[in-house]
Amino acid sequence: MKKLTAYMLGGICLLLFSCGNDKAEKTTEAAPKPEANIQLDSTILGVTTIATGLDVPWDIAFGADGNIWVAEQAGTISRISPETGQRKQLLSIPDVWRERTAGLLGMELHPDWENHPWVFVDYTFRRDSLSFSKLVRYTFKEDTLVDPLVLMEIPGTSSHHGSRMRIGADGKIYWATGDAHQYNNAQDTTSPNGKILRLETDGSVPADNPIKGSYVWAWGFRNMQGLVFSSKQHLYTSEHGEASDDEVNLIQPLANYGWPKIEGYHETPAEAAFQEKHHTIPPLKAWTPTIAPAGLDFYAARQIPEWHNSLLLTTLKAQSLRVLKLNAEGTAIAGEKIFLTGKYGRLRDVCVSPAGEVYIATSNRDWNPSKGFPTAKDDRILKISKVGKITTTLLKEDVPASQAGAGNGAALYNQYCASCHKEDGTGVPGTFPALAGSPKVKGGSNALIKILLNGTDGKLQMPSFHFMKDEEIAAVLNYIRTSWGNDEKSITPEEITKQRTKN
Structure with missing residues (x-):
C-alpha cells in the first residue's frame, strides 16, 4: 500500500500523540459525525470532516503512530488526530518556494518506522534566479523533525514537478518527477525530469538499477501527481495530460511511456510509429476531456468490500474521488466508479488507514480555485468509513460526463x-x-x-x-x-x- 501498514503498540501511540499537546492546535470538535452518506451495493459509508483550516494539504499519510501526517504546500508538516482533529505542527521549512504548483509537495514515511523514523519530502526552492526540486530526508526525534539530509536536487519551475514518492518492498525510494515544462526532458534519459527515479534512502544510486550508475527507472512522463504500490508490488502512477489524455499507468523498469510524442493510447499513425520504434507502454486508462488526476492509493482492505483491490484516485478539475477496480492480476482496470463530484471542491490526495478508512485532502486554496471555493472551512481532511445506517444527506454514485456534441x-x-x-x-x-x-x-x-x-x-x-x-x-x-x-x-x-x- 501507499501508506504505512504497521501499528505501534497502543501505549506507544498514546505517548507519541500526547507529546507536546500544549502546542497542539484543535481544528475540529471531538468525535464529529458524518455529514454525508454514500450507498454502495451493500455498504453504507459516512463522510466526515476531521480537520479544517488547512492551506493546500498536498500529501497526506497515515502514520504508524495512528495520526494523519500532512504536508502543506506553504512548507509545514503536521500530525492530525483522526479522532479529535487535534493538530500538532512538527516542522516549517523556511526555504520552500511557493508559486502555482511549486512548494512543499510529496511526502513519504519510512515503513520500518521503529528502526528508521524517517520522513522524506520533496519541495521547491530558489537559488539565485533558478528554481529546483529537492528531495530531503528528515529524522523524527522528540516530537519534531530534525537532521535534514539532502538526497538529490533536480531542475524545477513553477509547475510540472510531479513530486510523489514511495518506498517499495525492496527498501528503495521511487520518486516521480515532472518534465519541468521542458518537454524534451521526458525522452532524455540523461535528464532526471519526466522520470521515475529509484534511489537508496541515503541518496545513492542502487547497484541494481536498470541503467548502471543512473537513477532512471522509467521515463516519458509529463506531470505525475499520483504514485502507489499495490499489495502485489505493482507500481501505478496518475498523470496530467496536456489538453487531452490524463492517464493511469502501470510502471515497468526500463520502460518508455511516450510523452511528449504520445498522449494517451497509441492512436495516431505518428504515435504508432513512435511506439514501434521505442516500444512505449500505453496507459491502463486515459481520460479525454481531462479530469486532472492527483493523489493515488491502493485499497487492499475488506472494510469496504466493493472497493477491495482498487486504485483510489483524487481529481482536481473533476473534483471527484475515482474508484478504479483492478483485475485479479492488477494489470488492467476493470471498472470505474465516481463519487463526491463537486461536493468538496478540488481533491488533492488520498490515503488509507490499516483499518480500511479512507482519508482525502482538499485543494481549494491552491493556484486555481473553482467556482464556489474556497469556503470558510477550506482546506480540510475528510474521512470515509463504513457506518451502520444512513443518518444524513445521501450522496449517490456519479455518472461519468459524456463527450459533448460537436455543435454544443x-x-x-x-x-x-x-x-x-x-x-x-x-x-x-x-x-x-x-x-x-x-x-x-x-x-x-x-x-x-x-x-x-x-x-x-x-x-x-x-x-x-x-x-x-x-x-x-x-x-x-x-x-x-x-x-x-x-x-x-x-x-x-x-x-x-x-x-x-x-x-
Missing part, C-alpha cells in the same frame, strides 16, 4: 476551458486571462483559431487543442465570442480547416 459550444467550453478561464469567462487574475472583453477574442478570428490549434508559449503555455474536430473548435470559439458581453461574428468550421492546413 457551451458544453465543450465547460469540458475543456472552464477549469482555467472559469464558467463566467473571468479567468484567474495573474494566472489565466479573462475571456470576457478580451482583445484576443474580439476582432479578427484567425489569431484566436491559431491559439487553439497551436497553443501558446511563455509562462502559461496554453496547450494545443489540435485534436478537436473543426466543428468542435468552431462551436467553442463561437460560444466564447458571443458570451459575457462579447458580441463577435461567428466562425465557420471551414475557417478552422483552412487555418489548420496552413500549420
Whole structure:
C-alpha cells in the first residue's frame, strides 16, 4: 500500500500523540459525525470532516503512530488526530518556494518506522534566479523533525514537478518527477525530469538499477501527481495530460511511456510509429476531456468490500474521488466508479488507514480555485468509513460526463476551458486571462483559431487543442465570442480547416 501498514503498540501511540499537546492546535470538535452518506451495493459509508483550516494539504499519510501526517504546500508538516482533529505542527521549512504548483509537495514515511523514523519530502526552492526540486530526508526525534539530509536536487519551475514518492518492498525510494515544462526532458534519459527515479534512502544510486550508475527507472512522463504500490508490488502512477489524455499507468523498469510524442493510447499513425520504434507502454486508462488526476492509493482492505483491490484516485478539475477496480492480476482496470463530484471542491490526495478508512485532502486554496471555493472551512481532511445506517444527506454514485456534441459550444467550453478561464469567462487574475472583453477574442478570428490549434508559449503555455474536430473548435470559439458581453461574428468550421492546413 501507499501508506504505512504497521501499528505501534497502543501505549506507544498514546505517548507519541500526547507529546507536546500544549502546542497542539484543535481544528475540529471531538468525535464529529458524518455529514454525508454514500450507498454502495451493500455498504453504507459516512463522510466526515476531521480537520479544517488547512492551506493546500498536498500529501497526506497515515502514520504508524495512528495520526494523519500532512504536508502543506506553504512548507509545514503536521500530525492530525483522526479522532479529535487535534493538530500538532512538527516542522516549517523556511526555504520552500511557493508559486502555482511549486512548494512543499510529496511526502513519504519510512515503513520500518521503529528502526528508521524517517520522513522524506520533496519541495521547491530558489537559488539565485533558478528554481529546483529537492528531495530531503528528515529524522523524527522528540516530537519534531530534525537532521535534514539532502538526497538529490533536480531542475524545477513553477509547475510540472510531479513530486510523489514511495518506498517499495525492496527498501528503495521511487520518486516521480515532472518534465519541468521542458518537454524534451521526458525522452532524455540523461535528464532526471519526466522520470521515475529509484534511489537508496541515503541518496545513492542502487547497484541494481536498470541503467548502471543512473537513477532512471522509467521515463516519458509529463506531470505525475499520483504514485502507489499495490499489495502485489505493482507500481501505478496518475498523470496530467496536456489538453487531452490524463492517464493511469502501470510502471515497468526500463520502460518508455511516450510523452511528449504520445498522449494517451497509441492512436495516431505518428504515435504508432513512435511506439514501434521505442516500444512505449500505453496507459491502463486515459481520460479525454481531462479530469486532472492527483493523489493515488491502493485499497487492499475488506472494510469496504466493493472497493477491495482498487486504485483510489483524487481529481482536481473533476473534483471527484475515482474508484478504479483492478483485475485479479492488477494489470488492467476493470471498472470505474465516481463519487463526491463537486461536493468538496478540488481533491488533492488520498490515503488509507490499516483499518480500511479512507482519508482525502482538499485543494481549494491552491493556484486555481473553482467556482464556489474556497469556503470558510477550506482546506480540510475528510474521512470515509463504513457506518451502520444512513443518518444524513445521501450522496449517490456519479455518472461519468459524456463527450459533448460537436455543435454544443457551451458544453465543450465547460469540458475543456472552464477549469482555467472559469464558467463566467473571468479567468484567474495573474494566472489565466479573462475571456470576457478580451482583445484576443474580439476582432479578427484567425489569431484566436491559431491559439487553439497551436497553443501558446511563455509562462502559461496554453496547450494545443489540435485534436478537436473543426466543428468542435468552431462551436467553442463561437460560444466564447458571443458570451459575457462579447458580441463577435461567428466562425465557420471551414475557417478552422483552412487555418489548420496552413500549420
